[in-house]
Amino acid sequence: NAGVTQTPKFQVLKTGQSMTLQCAQDMNHEYMSWYRQDPGMGLRLIHYSVGAGITDQGEVPNGYNVSRSTTEDFPLRLLSAAPSQTSVYFCASSRRGLYSGNTIYFGEGSWLTVV
Amino acid sequence: DAKTTQPNSMESNEEEPVHLPCNHSTISGTDYIHWYRQLPSQGPEYVIHGLTSNVNNRMASLAIAEDRKSSTLILHRATLRDAAVYYCILRDENTGGFKTIFGAGTRLFVKA
Numbered sequence: 354n355a356g357v358t359q360t361p362k363f364q365v366l367k368t369g370q371s372m373t374l375q376c377a378q379d380m381n382h383e384y385m386s387w388y389r390q391d392p393g394m395g396l397r398l399i400h401y402s403v404g405a406g407i408t409d410q411g412e413v414p415n416g417y418n419v420s421r422s423t424t425e426d427f428p429l430r431l432l433s434a435a436p437s438q439t440s441v442y443f444c445a446s447s448r449r450g451l452y453s454g455n456t457i458y459f460g461e462g463s464w465l466t467v468v
Numbered sequence: 469d470a471k472t473t474q475p476n477s478m479e480s481n482e483e484e485p486v487h488l489p490c491n492h493s494t495i496s497g498t499d500y501i502h503w504y505r506q507l508p509s510q511g512p513e514y515v516i517h518g519l520t521s522n523v524n525n526r527m528a529s530l531a532i533a534e535d536r537k538s539s540t541l542i543l544h545r546a547t548l549r550d551a552a553v554y555y556c557i558l559r560d561e562n563t564g565g566f567k568t569i570f571g572a573g574t575r576l577f578v579k580a
Contacts, residue, residue, distance in 0.1 A: 386568070388570070395572035398567070445511075461510065
């Protein structure tokens with residue numbers, strides 16, 4: 354079972370470079386989100402999406418763009434990387450439903466270093 | 469969004485029970501209480517969830533206070549593999565719970 358797949362797993366960027374972290378899920382989940390986790394810290398929500406064509410900001414959206422053209426994919430774009438964006442990035446998905454206590458499924462993470 | 473409060477860290481001996489507390493005094497009637505854990509260098513994984521009644525599964529038990537303002541995750545016999553960060557989060561099922569906020573969690577240390 355693929356679940357939530359993130360690529361790349363590791364990436365080193367120079368300050369000012371741009372890149373896209375890819376996230377794909379094969380569970381037909383409506384909800385997808387991106388979190389970042391700095392060393393020794395908890396998860397912080399960057400952006401989330403409730404369905405194709407619909408995205409919204411989380412706790413720390415500055416410096417990141419997202420789009421959701423299909424149900425399966427939710428890429429995260431860094432337009433001009435900064436050292437403060439050095440972190441581990443996790444993509445997550447869950448299905449929609451009321452009063453169902455839906456489980457969130459996470460990818461394995463993408464380790465990004467900006468030098 | 470309702471928030472949760474957890475101790476930064478806890479320590480346990482192997483094969484002893486562990487009780488991880490969580491306070492959520494501003495919980496709403498449609499919030500489910502979820503617990504996730506994050507093993508080193510991995511993404512978080514689901515542990516258990518509940519609304520009002522105590523819940524049991526193969527991984528853990530969840531005890532929910534009668535007023536729902538606090539809950540406790542119970543690991544019945546801690547193993548070294550249970551050393552992880554445990555997150556207590558609230559998911560508003562009335563809105564689908566899509567904007568889920570994680571706190572810092574509780575780092576559990578297990579001693580052999």
